[in-house]
Amino acid sequence: MTDEDIVQADAKKIYLGNLRTVEFDLKLLTQGENGSTITWTTSDDRFLKPDGHVVQPDYGRGDRVIDLTATVSHGDAATKVPFKVTVLEAKNNIQIKKVYPIELTAVAGEPLYLPQATAVATEDGQLLPQYIVWTDGDARAYTTTGEDSAQGVIKGTTHPVTAHITIQTQAPALSDQKRQVVGEPLKNVRLIDDTPEKRAQDRRLRFLLTVDDDQMLYNFRSAAGLDTQGAPAMIGWDTPDSNLRGHTTGHYLSALALCYAATGNQDIQNKLTYMVQELGKVQAAFAHQPGIHPGFLSAYDETQFDLLEQYTPYPKIWAPYYTLHKILAGLIDGYELAGNQQALTIATGIGQWVYNRLGKLSVEQLKKMWGMYIAGEFGGINESLAELYALTKDPHLLTAARHFDNDRLFFPMEQKVDALGSLHANQHIPQVVGALNIFRYSHVQKYYDIADFFWHRVIADHIYSFGGTGDGEMFHQPDHIGVHLDENTAETCASYNMLKLTKRLYEYAPTVDKMDYYERTVLNHILATTDHEGIGGSTYFLSTKPGDTKGYDVENTCCHGTGLENHFKYGEAIYFTDAAHVYINLFIASRLQDTANGVDLTMHGDFNHPETVTITVNHSAKQVVIRHPYWSKTVAVTAAGTPVAVEERNGYIYLPTHLAAGTTITLTLAPTIHLVPTPDRPQLLSVAYGPYILAALSKADHFLEESIDQTRPLADQFTKVADEPALIHQDTLFVPLALVNHEHYHVYVKA
Template sequence: MLDVLSDREIVEKDIEALYLGNLKTVEFDIKLPTEGKFGSIISWHSKDDRWIDGTGRVHRPEYGKGDRIVPITATFSYGEVSMDKIYEVNILEEENKIQLEKVFPIVLEKKVNEEFYLPSAVAIQTKRGDVIAHSITWNEEERKRYGDIGEKTVYGRLTDTDYEIKATINIKRNIDIHQDKSTKVNSISTTKVRLKENTLFKKAQDRRLAFLLSVNDDQMLYNFRKTSGLDTKGAPEMIGWDSPDSLLRGHTTGHYLSALALCYAATNNKTIFGKLTYMISELNNVQLAFEANGNYGFGFLSGYSEEQFDLLEQYTRYPKIWAPYYTLHKIFAGLLDSYNLAKIDLALTIADKLGDWVYSRLSVLPNKQLKKMWGMYIAGELGGINESLAELYIYTKKEKHIKSAKLFDNDRLFFPMEQKIDALGSLHANQHIPQVIGAMRIFDTTKEKKYYEISHFFWKSVVNAHIYSIGGTGEGEMFKQPFQIGANISDNTAETCASYNMLKLTKNLYEYENDVRFMDYYERTMFNHILSSTDHECKGASTYFMPTRPGSRKGFDGENSCCHGTGLENHFKYTEALYFTDEESLYVNLFVASEIDDEENGIQIEQKVHDPFSGSLELDIKKLRKNALKIRLPYWHKGAVKILVNQLEYFAKELDGYLVIERQWIKGDKVSIQFAPTLRLEATPDKKNIVSIAYGPYILAAISNQENYLELPINEENLHEKFIRIKDTIHFVYEPEQIKFVPLAEVNHEHYHLYIKQNTLI
């Protein structure tokens, strides 16, 4: 029979004959045959090897992460004919196998006759010691109001388990939920600060400026125009995460708006301003087209329809939908940056209507539904839309906008922070950092102290227990358990978006705290992660992860990923935290060659720094109406600081981590400061023999394509003996083996090591 069948007929019959069983509820490995009934050779390819690979091996998603539908492609070949068939495999998430050690106490304080909701998640500890957030199912309605003073107890259980829990609620006559806390310092506007030429920071900024000038604005508008029914003007389709079939399309356009606004503020480039005004004008036309359509809520604006928002409200899982409020946040942020930084009023008009759309949609949903939505992995990712809505309220004073911001409160993240418990392990890092920025922004507007306490505790938790030496956080996008850094050295560490957002949070907290520890972290992350994240070829590409695996390389992504989006913005933000002021002082926090020209406020200063920064700086005073200069005393400095004022030695007092220089300043005054940076080792908290080598603010990368750890017989005492510094650089050579160490920002495509093994036995 086979003799009379053609090659094509054999392949078609094998495709028809192959049955893989029930693919809708897969829990175990699938047998994928390599030969068809009629003789075809079958090869297999999975679209996502994380859940099922080409051999049929299945890895089920963790409990709480949702099922995964993964297409697997079978290629049938016989003779000269080859044909594909795609099978969709629905892989079920794992059952809840939690083994409980303890539930951290749920204790609430509420005002008599005040309506409130019980938390939908709580911090727990498992028997193996992991601390995580877990959802709660209460035995009664979660909305409460008590009319009498006293202690109340409510019972429930951990969702999908038999573990019982309780909440103790103390009802009091009066509770002050507000905190009278004002900012102690304020940053000098980026419009008043400029980077100096021929530095790593300015070169990175110039490369990104060149890329922005090359971007096709109509391409950035393609998805918006197509969805709203407007002419796409012959523009090419977007690519990557913004391609017409992507569920995240539109997010890069939001980042692009922010990048243009930030670029204009940082450079005053008129062409950039023209591109931004064009984008805003055309997005206004898109929003008006949606309004005229009649099938959308008033004020809607997106690169796709409202369908994903509808599906989220039905608890549809990722990847069937992909973070609709995250994408909306990027558009919001771009509009508000255009208004705030470039003073384009039309951008606020668009954002105002979009804010009304959010309130109209979400204000009618039950609290329980909202909390479940925001707790969903990826699908419920909301970016920092609460931040944008709180900022919008500052401009519009519409109560619905600040109410909308609070509708995004996520108990899975927020309530453990209120408990003062680090339950970040297993949470998606960059899904949650922006939500905390939003909490800070809500505090800025309402002074409700819980939002500040959440933000402050979150920052301390991340910086003290979850960062790599370069300041980045997360492995495979996820927070791990506290202090597990050495155990998570890989190619997929330190997502760049996470550092972008941690710096936003750090700056906001510093303005309230005026604590040098915030600027120590800011410096670490800006100098070592953000500066290192851009390509050196003006292609606009950025690192997604910053690999820490021995012998790894940076991978520069130009296809509209999330980190490509924040990468468009990052290099125009370098001046945001250089300088701050209070009533009496100018604070110099970061040591970057730059110039302040703020004649209106009486500050005109040039900071001269050899780049890369090697410990010395000079401040040329043209005008300074403040009485005091306060220079951050960096954590990496050892010994005495040498200070000269107009070539005369000056003995500055040290106050709260700052060197204080006080005088009546006149034009022509010069201040010279020489810090004493040294080589040092920074060990991972869990594996003390895995260390980074640092000099001053820089983490040094060893240039080597060896894929095992470099094992070097070094300690704090012999570093200067083993490492020879190359003149006029921050480059060092490990003398015995001639291994070169350089700041990570100077590495482009070379293989490198950020961590080495300290071997005292060699």
């Protein structure tokens, strides 16, 4: 036999059995019957290894279809034999200790849809969301008032579930809760002085000016059959064959709009105008394509949306509504932040397309779609649709926003149970931002309650010392922080969205704890995730692994996308106003000019010297109120060296009313050294000085043994570096995490 004969004969004899329902390891031969060599490659070695070892996806993650290829070779001849392998998700082997009560209210004459999921406690102490299979289906209808119950089981088990239903004559009254304060628009705030925040903003501005707009439009024009203008194709997650292509362009629109609002740069506005005009042409071209419905706009056709409705899993499709959200949000930002009217017109078409498409689907089908791992991820499109409703007054758009209600997240929050463990953090945080926006415009109280409970649980039980959350992109069990210190912690996107949620909740309930968290996360996570050279890179995971270094991604990942936006948002939460007051929450050097409210303030602060802040009241028709930061025990207020009589209430310092124009107020703070231990392994902790989480600079790949005596004053154990917010302990230099660039660092050390 020739080499070719041997190869072909052995290739034909490869038999692997039923590959459509694989749960166990495959026996992969390495030698053919006639002496050929057989090697194997797999398209996803997380679930199928080249040696045939099978790792089933966790329950709830869905089956995986994997390309397995045998290469048969002998001498100079070789051939490839492809196989499709479906690895089934693992069975639900959960041992349930408790199903949390399911108390529902129905309205006579209106349909009731039972929740798709509930919170449970397991025998090993976990809190988890679990899907329910209801006897007789999810839908109920009642004609009279009274009491009823529904029976079901936890999916994949025989564990019983009961829902108690109270039928009333009418729905609960709408909420009259209103925003108590409003954040100052970015256009009214300008960063000043040579601060790290201003430098980060300037670097990102310079980077945006170098971006090739036609490259950002490449996939859109290609999908619509338009000339790509000789532009290079996109890279990374936006390559022409990526199922997520288009998402970075949406972030780019938002970044341009934010940049223009924050800086007033005319070249940036011109780029935004060009992008919107060209996307308008793409939307118009799509309208003439077969199979495309009015208003559609994306970087691909409608096929992925069709497949989602057939429950096609990831990676065959990749979160089509997620990408659509980025595009829609970018257009809305273009209108709201930069005044681009065409952006609103295009966005309205997309919103109507979503309503028309989802309105044809049953509630049960929608719930199943949003429960699909990654494929059903939809970002915060509910937030954007609610905002679009506010801009257009089209009630269909608010209805469309509510089509995205996700029981697996929302219902445990209604039950007041922290069942976030096992949920993808950044998949679900934007959904909660959307819930709050739905509340703003629908006044349905449950949406506010969901957002409020979610925020408090994440902040109390799921954040690292610097404000980030999640390990491997996932939430874990409450207070499980010390056991999750590695290279895959704190996805930057998650903090981007937590800050958005925090700011909006603060407007309804302006308490200092929200701005304490906001400050901690902006200064120690967001500011820490941009490269210092200006290449436009962003950190995906902020590693907590001992001795690790930061990476700065330019490959169009999700965190690169939000990273395009982040560094124009420093001015978003510095100042808030109500009818009588202007609140200063962050001590970032800036000027506020709000002519509508008669407020003109200039604030100077030095990153290296957080102990001193000056505020010049150029003019203010409102009383100035200043947050007392958690990291300073005292705040002394003086004007021209003379103490100023102030009142402090609920963590806020109220300056005297009617300050004379030109009055300069000096705040003298007392930043302290403090420790932030992990709740589950308190011997592992972060060192902080004032508002800054400090990183120990060391290449050691183990936790540094710092022998900090927590019974003695910390100021006696650390040496403060002159003119820097840095400390030395046992020859170890601790510097603000935000100032670390390429150095090896430790966020946590051993006490």
